[in-house]
Amino acid sequence: MELRPRAGRFGGLLIAGIVIAAMYTAMVLGMAELSSALPTAGGGYTFARRALGPWGGFATGTAILIEYAIAPAAIATFIGAYVESLGLFGITDGWWVYLAAYVIFVGVHLMGVGEALKVMFVITAVALVGLVVFAVAAVPLFDAANLTDIPPTDAAGASPFLPYGYLGIWAAVPFAIWFFLAIEGVPLGAEEARDPAKDVPRGIIAAMVVLLVTGALVLVLATGAIGASALSESGNPLVEALGTGTMATVVNYIGLAGLIASFFSIIYAYSRQTFALSRAGYLPRVLSLTNGRKAPALALIVPGVIGFLLSLTGQGAVLLNTAVFGAALSYVLMMVSHIVLRRREPDMPRPYRTPGGVATTGFALVVAVISVIATFLVDSVAALCALGAFALFMAYFALYSRHHLVAAAPDEEFAALAAAEDELR
Helix, strand or coil, X not given: CCCCCCCCHHHHHHHHHHHHXXXXXXXXXXXXXXXXXXXCCCCHHHHXXXXXXXXXXXXXXXXXXXXXXXXXXXXXXXXXXXXXXXXHHHCCCCHHHHHHHHHHHHHHHHCCHHHHHHHHHHHHHHHHHHHHHHHHHHHHHXXXXXXXXXXXXXXXXXXXXXXXXXXHHHHHHHHHHCCCCXXXXXHHHHHHCCCHHHHHHHHHHHHHHHHHHHHHHHHHXXXXXXXXXXXXXXXXXXXXHHCCCHHHHHHHHHHHHHHHHHHHHHHXXXXXXXHHHHHCCCCCHHHHCXXXXXXXXXXXXXXXXXHHHHHCCCCHHHXXXXXXXXXXXXXXXXXXXXXXXXXXXXXXXXXXXXXXCHHHXXXXXXXXXXXXXXXXXXXXXXXXXXXXXXXXXXXXXXXXXXXXXXXXXXXXHHHHHHHHHHHHX
C-alpha cells in the first residue's frame, strides 16, 4: 500500500507522536548538555564540529540550514491559506501574503535581536492564549467515538484504532515531527544569553515541556471534537473542530498568530545558523556581515529570498517534508556528536549533564534514523530534493570552503583547543 500523508489517521499519529515526543525529549536533554559545554551561535553545527571534525560539523550545519530555510517557506503557504480563508484585505492570491510575511518579519529581525525577540515573545504569547481558548471550547465537544470513526482497511494490523495498519504509523512520523520541529534551534541564541551555560539548557527543556502539553491537547481535542475522518480532510482543523460562532472566529485569528510565531522564530534560527557557518568560513564570509544594529543582514535576507521563491510553488506539504528530512538528518548527527564527546572527552566541563547519558541520546539516535527512513517512504520527492541540496552543499565544501576556514572563529577555536589538549595528554 502506498504511504500517504493521511494514512496514519488518529491512531497512527498518536503512536508516532508518542515515539517522536520521546525522541525529542531525549534529544533535548542531550542538547542541553552540549549547549552548556559549547555555548556559541552555531548550535548543532558547533557540537558536531567538536565531535566529528570539519566534515561532520558542516554536514550537520547544512542539514539544519536546509530545515530552517525551507520550513518558513512551508509555513508561508499555510499563512497564505489562512489569510485567504479569513478573507483578509480581499486577498485571493497567496503570493502577496508570502512576500509580505518575509518582508515584514525579516525587516523586524534587521532592526536588531532585542526588538526581534520582543516581537517574538508577544506573538508567541498570543498563540498560546489561542491554544488555551481552543482547549476550553473543545472540551464540551469531545466525543471519544470520534477518535476512531474511520473504517479499517485490509492493511496488515488494521483496526478501528489503526485503520491503515502498521504502515499508517510510518506515514505519520514526519507529521509527528512537525509538532516539535525547530525546538533544537534554542541553542542558537547562546551568544545573546546572559548566562548561556545555565539559560540555554533551561530554555530548551522548558520549551519542550510546553510543546509536549500543547501538542497532546491539540491532537486529542481536535480529533475528539470533529472526528478523525473530517479532520484528515481539513485545511483549518482547530476552527473546523469548533464549528461556527465567536470562539471559532477568535481561534481562527489567533491560529494565524501561531503560524506567524513559528515563521518568525525560524527566521531567527536560520539567520544564526547561516551567520555561524559563514563566520567560520564554511559559507561565503559576506553572509556573516552585520548591520549597525548588530543583526546579520545578509544571513537574514539571502535565505529569506530563497524561502520566498520556494513558497511560490505552493507545495506546502512537500516543503514541510523536505524540512523534516533535513531536521531528522541533523538529529542523527547531533546525537552521534553527544555520544562521541562523552566517550572521547569525558572531562570536558559540562555545567549540565544529560540524565541517562549516552543511553538517552542513543535512544534518540535510533528513532532519528527511523525518521530519516520514514521520510523517504512517505514522500520520496521531498527527501530526494533535500538530499540533492545536501549533496550540493557538501560538494561546495569539498571543492572550496574547507580550504578557507577561519581559525579564529569560536567553533574552530573550540576544536583547536580540544586538539591541543589531546596532544598534551
